[in-house]
Amino acid sequence: MSITRRQKEVLDFISSFVERNGYSPSFEEIAHGLSLRSLATVHKHITNLQEKGLLQREHNRSRSIDVTPPRSQSIHNSELPLLGRIAAGQPLEAVETTESISMSDIVGNREVFALQVRGDSMRDEHIVDGDYVFVERVSTAHEGDIVVALVRGSETTLKRYYVEGARVRLQPSNAEMAPIYVPASQVAIQGRVLGVMRKY
Structure with missing residues (x-):
């Protein structure tokens, strides 16, 4: 820079x-x-x-x-040219733009780290095995946030977060998987997902 x-x-x-x-x-x-x-x-x-x-x-x-x-x-300064829009339905006229997209558009001024996803429990959110998630380092979350949760002090998982009385429901976004119920005292929020990146 x-x-x-x-x-x-x-x-x-x-x-x-x-x-x-x-x-x-x-x-x-x-x-x-x-x-x-x-x-x-x-x-x-x-x-x-x-x-x-x-x-x-x-x-x-x-x-x-x-x-x-x-x-x-290092992550804020990464910038790529944004050359336009691409149709995922009917074709669009190809018009090149002079814009750019920066990691700071996702990250802002927050403290952020990346994790590689293992497993398909969040596939209905289009987060699948091998993807990378950008996670804001926070210790609290709102209902329905996708979070990195530390469970029982030893296991981490990526799930949607819901508080139900004295327990927490960690909800997968995969109809084939059951939610995880844990006493609230045994769950620590380590971060909140801001975005996802996929390599092909």
């Missing part, structure tokens, strides 16, 4: 500021620290670094400029 000398200075300044103070610098502090006269220039550098996946920002929170961890950068 190529960045300008000034962008590198901004990135380094933010990193060292957070390390020293435990919170992010304001635009004014960045401008003062780098002898920049215009806050608009600071904003431009921050925006460019965000677009390159090197910074993340929450617009509704002050002092919310965070340096993206290196592990996340």
